[in-house]
Amino acid sequence: MGAAAASAEATTVAAIVEIADDCLILGHRLSEWCGHAPILEEELALANMGLDLLGQARALYAHAGEIEGKGRSEDDFAFLRREREYRNCLLVERENRDFAHTMLRQLYFSAFMQPFWRTVAATSSDETLRGIAAKAEKEMAYHLRHAGEWVIRMGDGTEESARRMADAVIELHRYTGELFMASPARADAVAAKLLPDPESMRAEWDDTIATVFAAAKLTAPEIRVMQKGGRDGIHGEDMGHLLAELQFMQRAYPGQTW
Amino acid sequence: MSAPAPTSGKPSGSVADFELARALEVASTVPDPEVPCVTVADLGILRSVSRDETGRIVVRLTPTYSGCPAVIAIEMAVETALLSAGIDSTIERVISPPWTTDWITDEGREKLRTYGIAPPVGSSGGRRAFFAEDTVACPRCGSTDTAKVSEFGSTACKAHYRCNACAEPFDYFKCI
Numbered sequence: 112m113g114a115a116a117a118s119a120e121a122t123t124v125a126a127i128v129e130i131a132d133d134c135l136i137l138g139h140r141l142s143e144w145c146g147h148a149p150i151l152e153e154e155l156a157l158a159n160m161g162l163d164l165l166g167q168a169r170a171l172y173a174h175a176g177e178i179e180g181k182g183r184s185e186d187d188f189a190f191l192r193r194e195r196e197y198r199n200c201l202l203v204e205r206e207n208r209d210f211a212h213t214m215l216r217q218l219y220f221s222a223f224m225q226p227f228w229r230t231v232a233a234t235s236s237d238e239t240l241r242g243i244a245a246k247a248e249k250e251m252a253y254h255l256r257h258a259g260e261w262v263i264r265m266g267d268g269t270e271e272s273a274r275r276m277a278d279a280v281i282e283l284h285r286y287t288g289e290l291f292m293a294s295p296a297r298a299d300a301v302a303a304k305l306l307p308d309p310e311s312m313r314a315e316w317d318d319t320i321a322t323v324f325a326a327a328k329l330t331a332p333e334i335r336v337m338q339k340g341g342r343d344g345i346h347g348e349d350m351g352h353l354l355a356e357l358q359f360m361q362r363a364y365p366g367q368t369w
Numbered sequence: 370m371s372a373p374a375p376t377s378g379k380p381s382g383s384v385a386d387f388e389l390a391r392a393l394e395v396a397s398t399v400p401d402p403e404v405p406c407v408t409v410a411d412l413g414i415l416r417s418v419s420r421d422e423t424g425r426i427v428v429r430l431t432p433t434y435s436g437c438p439a440v441i442a443i444e445m446a447v448e449t450a451l452l453s454a455g456i457d458s459t460i461e462r463v464i465s466p467p468w469t470t471d472w473i474t475d476e477g478r479e480k481l482r483t484y485g486i487a488p489p490v491g492s493s494g495g496r497r498a499f500f501a502e503d504t505v506a507c508p509r510c511g512s513t514d515t516a517k518v519s520e521f522g523s524t525a526c527k528a529h530y531r532c533n534a535c536a537e538p539f540d541y542f543k544c545i
Contacts, residue, residue, distance in 0.1 A: 138436075152519035152529070159521040166436025170464065242465025246435055249467070249545045257520050259499045326499070 119299075124175045125198070126300035127240070128188060129342060131171035132199035135189055136350075137220060138164030139357050140207055149210050156257060160217065163250040170243045186368070190361040194354055195344035198294065202286035204341070204350045211265050211275035215283055217258035222319040223290045223312055225251040230307040237305050259323045266327025273328070280329055288337025290316070297342075385424070388456060392426045393418040395454045402442045403524045406484035409443060413472025416463055426451070426458040431468045434525040434545075470544050481542055482508045487530065489544035505541050507532035517541075 141161030148154035172185035203220060207213045228251055231244035265272040291309045293301060300306040324331060340346065360367055396418050397410035409415040409430065416429040428447055432440045444460045451458045470489040473481075478488035490503045506513050512534035522529040527540040 152521070155519060155523075155529075156521040159525055162436035162438070162525060163434060164436070166432075166434060170435060238465065242463075242467065243435075246432075246464060246467035249469075250435060253520070253543075253545070256499060263499060323499070 119303075120178055120180075122296045122299045123303070123305060124179045125296035126294075126306060127171050127175040127178070129198035129294060129296065130306075131168045131175065131188065132197050133203050133220070133224075134164040134168035134171065136197070136199040136353065137203035137216075138162070138168060139353060140203065140205075140216075141213075143207055143356075144213065153210070157213070160254050160257070163247075163254070167243065167247045167250070174239050174243065190358050194346055194350055197341075197346065197350070197354070198344060199341050200286070200289040201338055201341040201347060202283065202289065204346060204353060205283060205286060206349050208279070208282075209275055210261075211272065212279040212283065214258050214261040214265070215276065215279040217254060218262050218323060219283065219287050219290070219320070221251050221255035221258055222316050222323075223309075225255050226312045226315045227307065227309070230311070234307060235305055236303065240305065255319070259319070262323050262329070263327040266324070266329045276327065276329060281332060284332050285334045285336075285338045288334070289339045289341060292339060292342065294342040385420075389418065389420060389426065391454060392428070392451060392456050392458065395450050395456065396428050396447050399443070399447050399450050401439070402446060403439050404481070404484075404486065404526075406480050406486075407473075407477045409447065411474050411477030411480060413474065413477075414443070414468060415447075421459070426456055427461055428458050429461045429463045431463050433468050437525050439524075470542065473542070485509065485539055486527065487539055487541040489542045491544060503544065505530055507535060507537065508539055509537050510535040 138161045141157045141164065144154070144157040144161075146154075148157055168189070169185045172188040175188065176183040176185065202216060205212070205216060225248060228244040228248035232241050232248055235241050235244065262276065266276040267273070268276075291313055293309055297306065297309065301308045320331065323329075396415055397408060399409050399415075401407055401409060401412055401414075404412075412433070414431050414433060416431050418426065418428050421427050428451070430440075430444060430447065440462070444462070448458060448460050473488065481488045485508050487505050487508045490505055502517060504513050505515050505517075507515050507530075510532060512532055514533040515530050516533060517528060518531050518538065519529040522540050522543075526543055528543050529538065530541045531538045
């Protein structure tokens with residue numbers, strides 16, 4: 112195999128892993144709600160959504176490992192990397208804070224991922240990715256509906272729920288720009304027709320958010336400079352704490368398997 | 370879309386064909402671990418039973434949800450059932466095309482209802498609007514005066530409902 116082919120493979124792996132990282136890290140954040148959700152029904156909902164995301168991450172890591180061909184398993188990707196090697200966007204690693212923050216984060220993410228997976232399922236040159244995407248799209252549609260309904264209920268709810276939701280918008284909106292930015296690996300994957308250009312999801316995302324915000328009586332702030340860095344492995348302080356928990360078993364008992 | 374039935378080769382009377390037909394029969398009867406009133410064939414997650422080029426029996430199964438924790442349990446249950454019938458097999462997980470509730474057979478839907486779980490309403494791929502509700506009939510009294518309690522229920526594949534007519538809570542098999 113020539114150097115060019117090897118490097119193309121490495122780029123493909125990197126492009127898939129950054130999406131898997133988004134799913135893993137957000138799935139982990141949702142799992143942190145276990146035992147803390149405001150009501151039993153949301154306890155189930157948060158765990159179920161987290162489970163969907165973990166399932167998507169597993170399929171993507173396994174596929175990346177196969178393309179790479181070096182014997183890395185889904186667990187190796189999930190547990191045996193250092194912070195700088197995780198390429199998730201900053202939005203998904205943000206702390207849960209309160210239920211308003213968590214649901215708004217979920218809305219922002221699902222409103223992007225649902226059209227994203229739908230486009231992957233229809234256009235990707237990679238058959239396995241199309242399969243993963245077709246399944247994931249249905250799951251994201253469900254998450255989008257659930258999160259959107261909560262944002263509307265809370266934004267147009269009591270004085271306290273509206274205040275919390277408005278706080279969450281101010282805190283999180285500046286992390287949404289990164290969803291649409293293509294890392295060098297992503298740009299190569301777009302050129303190779305493996306993945307769609309994230310920027311092409313913007314119209315639908317804007318439309319979804321505008322619909323929800325209108326019903327929720329929320330206003331999107333004008334953000335001049337969007338936060339970024341996750342796709343380069345530059346994370347916020349939250350990420351270190353998250354990984355300490357996520358990787359605890361492998362650090363305490365290196366090499367443990369189920 | 371109607372459920373593509375799990376397939377096996379057409380039996381022509383040889384011992385090998387008999388084994389394949391038997392494998393399909395055994396695999397089809399394995400119950401779902403979380404919804405034991407229906408089999409993997411009823412749910413449409415048993416995709417095929419065939420032989421690979423070496424003659425080994427290959428069973429293809431598809432997960433309902435990406436993160437469904439029952440996937441491994443189902444695969445082990447099918448493999449074990451075949452072993453008990455004296456058949457060695459390889460279990461393959463296929464994700465494409467993705468499973469949809471449209472593949473649940475009519476018999477499977479009736480079994481779900483009898484068991485107390487409302488089967489999915491309509492066909493997949495519809496509902497996107499916020500706060501739109503499906504009309505779900507109570508599996509016990511048949512009333513459509515029901516209310517969604519929780520979008521997510523006891524397993525990844527179910528939502529939680531309550532019947533306003535007979536006051537019974539029930540599970541609804543989500544439509545995806």
